[in-house]
Amino acid sequence: MKMTFRWYGEGNDSVSLNDIRQIPGCSGIMGVLNQYPAGEVWQKDAIKEYMEHVHSYGLEAEVIESVNVHEDIKMGLPSREKYIENYIATIKNLAENGVKVIVYNFMPVFDWLRTDLAGEVGDGSTALCYDDEKLKGMTPRDIVESTLEGSKGFPLPGWEADRLSELEKTLEIYKGITEDDLRANYKYFLEKIIPACEEVGVKMAVHPDDPAWPLFGLPRIAHSKEDFDIITDMADSPSNCLCLCSGSLGSSPDNDIPAIIRHFGKKGKVACAHVRNIKYFGNKKFREASHLSSDGDLDMYEIVRAIFDTCPDIYIRPDHGRMIWGEKARPGYGLYDRALGIMYINGLWEAMEKGR
Numbered sequence: 177m178k179m180t181f182r183w184y185g186e187g188n189d190s191v192s193l194n195d196i197r198q199i200p201g202c203s204g205i206m207g208v209l210n211q212y213p214a215g216e217v218w219q220k221d222a223i224k225e226y227m228e229h230v231h232s233y234g235l236e237a238e239v240i241e242s243v244n245v246h247e248d249i250k251m252g253l254p255s256r257e258k259y260i261e262n263y264i265a266t267i268k269n270l271a272e273n274g275v276k277v278i279v280y281n282f283m284p285v286f287d288w289l290r291t292d293l294a295g296e297v298g299d300g301s302t303a304l305c306y307d308d309e310k311l312k313g314m315t316p317r318d319i320v321e322s323t324l325e326g327s328k329g330f331p332l333p334g335w336e337a338d339r340l341s342e343l344e345k346t347l348e349i350y351k352g353i354t355e356d357d358l359r360a361n362y363k364y365f366l367e368k369i370i371p372a373c374e375e376v377g378v379k380m381a382v383h384p385d386d387p388a389w390p391l392f393g394l395p396r397i398a399h400s401k402e403d404f405d406i407i408t409d410m411a412d413s414p415s416n417c418l419c420l421c422s423g424s425l426g427s428s429p430d431n432d433i434p435a436i437i438r439h440f441g442k443k444g445k446v447a448c449a450h451v452r453n454i455k456y457f458g459n460k461k462f463r464e465a466s467h468l469s470s471d472g473d474l475d476m477y478e479i480v481r482a483i484f485d486t487c488p489d490i491y492i493r494p495d496h497g498r499m500i501w502g503e504k505a506r507p508g509y510g511l512y513d514r515a516l517g518i519m520y521i522n523g524l525w526e527a528m529e530k531g532r
């Protein structure tokens with residue numbers, strides 16, 4: 177297992193590389209170069225400079241996240257060809273700079289979504305919350321505005337301005353796109369990019385829909401074991417993998433996370449994992465919890481155990497954390513609670529290794 181920490185880049189994160197290297201057992205980051213809007217080629221020189229900077233702190237950056245898929249690819253528009261070409265160029269440029277895993281998603285329009293970015297936990301801390309009843313009273317534009325307002329000035333992954341600039345127009349086009357259409361467009365994309373990934377030894381790791389159900393009538397096709405069976409079959413390759421996010425899949429109690437990890441772990445299909453806990457408050461209503469099992473409804477021991485047993489060599493990172501100890505940071509991405517999460521996962525891991 178390689179323990180990592182999500183980092184948004186100099187000037188774009190309240191957490192520094194110096195902070196990250198002080199977290200015990202943390203060997204690297206899951207990084208992003210967020211100057212590039214979806215569809216643009218990530219340039220070699222910029223990636224090289226970024227890598228050298230991360231390496232200068234003794235940290236690795238073998239996993240890069242948020243290499244966003246342009247909406248035209250998801251919608252299957254003729255313009256997808258040039259965006260797929262650009263995506264392949266980005267894959268090659270990243271691989272040339274030591275990247276082994278690329279995390280992406282195939283969610284239409286909205287990436288992750290919460291109705292409250294600073295819900296009271298009850299102990300003075302706050303956490304990201306979702307309440308479907310609350311969302312029902314909101315339009316897509318309302319949720320975009322409330323999310324940007326709650327972001328405390330930090331750009332949020334998946335809520336990039338370029339992605340949301342033509343929101344209404346994009347939503348209109350999606351009205352004619354079924355789940356099967358979206359799957360066909362996804363397959364088309366994978367068939368084009370996976371040979372390039374194989375050539376340069378990169379694994380594509382698709383992030384699950386978050387939350388694990390359709391939103392605003394938009395098709396979503398990556399939130400269950402069955403969905404991932406279909407996706408991994410779309411391109412039969414060691415490069416076509418998953419980013420197992422326990423909190424995203426775990427937003428639905430129907431998903432048995434340890435069983436899903438074991439199923440795909442044994443097949444060599446898990447490239448990395450985001451580990452986080454969730455507390456349910458009813459149907460489609462949850463709050464993100466600390467990593468500790470007893471603070472939420474997911475069993476972190478069984479989740480880490482499934483990784484330990486079936487895919488022990490993957491990259492792991494704590495996912496979102498609560499905002500604790502008065503920290504001011506990008507919602508979900510403070511230093512303190514995620515560092516606590518790392519220590520908890522490290523503790524589970526050491527106990528498993530020694531108890532073998």
Ligand SMILES: [Mn+2]
Nearest residue numbers: 421424450495
């Ligand atoms: Mn995640």
